[in-house]
Amino acid sequence: MVSPDKGIWHDFSSNKGGDIFTFVMEMEGCTFREALEKLAQQAGVELKRYSGDDKKQAEHKARLYEALELATKYYQFCLTKNKSVMQYVFYKRNLNKKTVEKFRVGYAPKSGRALVDFLTKRGFTKGEIEDAGLVNRFGGDLFKGRMTVPLMDISGRVIGFTARIIAPDENSPKYLNTPETLLYNKGRHIFGLSQAKDAIRRSEFVVVVEGNMDVISSHQAGVCEAVATAGTAMTEMHLKSFARMTNDIRLAYDGDEAGVRAAERAISMASKFGIYLSVIDDYHGCKDADELIQKDAALWRKATESYRPALEWLLEKYEGKYNLRTEKGFQEYTNEAKRLIDEIDSEDTVLREKYERIVSERLGISLEAFRAKKVVTPEKKLKKNVAVKGEKAEISRAEKNLAALVKNGPVALDDYEPLGGLDDDELALIFDELYAKMDAAQQKHEAENLLRKVMAEREVAERRALEEQIRIAEESGDDELVGELMAKMNTLIKKKR
Secondary structure (H helix, E strand, C coil): CEECCCCEEEECCCCEEECHHHHHHHHHCCCHHHHHHHHHHHHCCCHHHHCCCCHHHHHHHHHHHHHHHHHHHHHHHHHHCCHHHHHHHHHHCCCCHHHHHHCCCEEECCCCCHHHHHHHHCCCCHHHHHHCCCECCCCCECCCCEEEEEEECCCCCEEEEEEEECCCCCCCCCEEECCCCCCCCCCCCCECHHHHHHHHHHHCCEEEECCHHHHHHHHHCCCCCEEECCCCCCCHHHHHHHHCCCCEEEEECCCCHHHHHHHHHHHHHHHHHCCEEEECCCCCCCCCHHHHHHHCHHHHHHHHHCCEEHHHHHHHHHHHHCCCCCHHHHHHHHHHHHHHHCCCCCCCHHHHHHHHHHHHHHHCCCHHHHHHCCCCCCCCCCCCCCCCCCCCCCCCHHHHHHHHHHHHCCCCCCCCCCCCCCCHHHHHHHHHHHCCCCCHHHHHHHHHHHHHHHHHHHHHHHHHHHHHHHHHHHHHCCHHHHHHHHHHHHHHHHHHC
8 A cells, every 4th residue: 555645655465664765675675775776866866966975976877877778789789780699699599589688688799899989979988988897908899709698787777798709719718797897896796686586576585596697598497586696606795685585595506616615605694694595406417507498498497496405405515525434524524514503593593403413413423512513624725925914925026126227226217116125135136137237228218118017017916905805895794895995996997097
C-alpha cells in the first residue's frame, strides 16, 4: 500500500515499509546513496548541490557515463555489420538474440583508433576517453578485434567493458578488462547483477559463478540468478551487496586449489553478515558452468538446486588433500578443520557444535579434545623483492645509476631527489665504471634518459602501493578510506597523463 500524501509505503506480506528511499533500496538492492542518486536523476535534481561532492568531479563522472554508454552502442552497431563476428557470437558461443540484447554484446573493430575517433567526433576529449578506461598506453583503442560485453552497475549504467578475443592469438590475453577508473572498481563490481537482481529477489538466492561467460550462458539457460565477481576473488563489499537481496549464496567454483581458497575466504567473511553459504559442484564431468550448459542446459539448472553447505564441502576437500593415516596429515587436517570452524559466528553455537562433532567423529577423538586444539598458523613465506618491516626494498639499477651521475658528476636535475639509504662508495664505483669517461654533454643526455625511466618506475611503485592499500581497505569494509585512496589514485592517473 502506498500513501502519496504521506510519502510512505508498507508491504503487509513482509511487514516492511518506509519512504521512497527505502522502497528503491528494497527493490533495487542498493545503498541509500545509490537510491538517492537514482531518484535525483529521475527527478532532474542537481544532487551535487546538496552534497559535499566536488562539482567538477560530478560533472566529469557524468561525462564518463555518457562516453561509456555511447561506446556500448557503437560496439553493438559494429557487431551487426560484421557477419563473421556475428557467426562467432551466435553459433560458436551459442548465444541467442535475446541474450545478446540483454547483455548488450558488441564488437570492437580491429582498427587501432576506431572508437577513439568516433568519440572524439562526438565531442569527448582525450582525457575523458582515457579516464573512461577506453584507451591503451599509446592513446589508441584498448579493445580491438574482440567481442565486448559492458560492465554495469546495479542500476544498469555502463562503467566499463570485458572483451574476449575472437581469433586465437598467443600474444594477447583471452580476456581484457577495463582498468580501474573513477567509475569501475573490481573489488565492488558484480558482473550481471543489474540483469539478475529481479530473479534473485523472486528466488531468494544468488548463484556466484567464476566467469562472465558463465553468467551469460546461465541466464540464457534459465538460471537468471547467476552473477560473477572478479575471477574467484570475493570481497566484503560483494557480500554486502548480496546480503541486501538474499542471505542464500550458492558458489559455483571449481574444486581446484584456487576454488578451495576462494570458498575459504568467502566462509570467513560470510559469517559476519548472517549469510548461508553453499557450493554447487556437480558439473557432470564438465570443467565449469558454461561447458555444462553447452552440453545440457537442464543439467545446469538441476545442479543449481543440488547444493551442499560450503563448510561440509571444504571439509571433504581437506580429507582428500591430507592423508589422515599419517601423523603429519592428521595434524594438518585437524589444524585446517579447526581454523575453518573457528570462523563460524561464535553466537551460532548449534552450527559450530554440528561441525565440531563431524570432525571429531571422523578423526576418532573426543569433542573436548578437538575444541581444545590450538590452531597453528604457519609463517608466511616472504615474496621475493617485496619490502617488509626491517628490510630495505630492492633499489633498481636505474635508480643507482642516476644517483651515481648526480652525486659524482656535474649533472644537476631539479626534478630528482636520490633515494635514502644509497651507499656512497657503491655510487662512486658505478660512476667510475660507467660514466667517468663521458663528457658533460653525454652525461647529461644519459641522466635525462635515466630520469624518465626512474620516474616511470616510481609511478608504478606508487600505484601498486595504492592498489594494495585500496585492497586492504576494501577487505576491512572501510568505504570512507577506500574513497580517499581512490581519489589519490585518480590524481595519480591524471598527473601521469
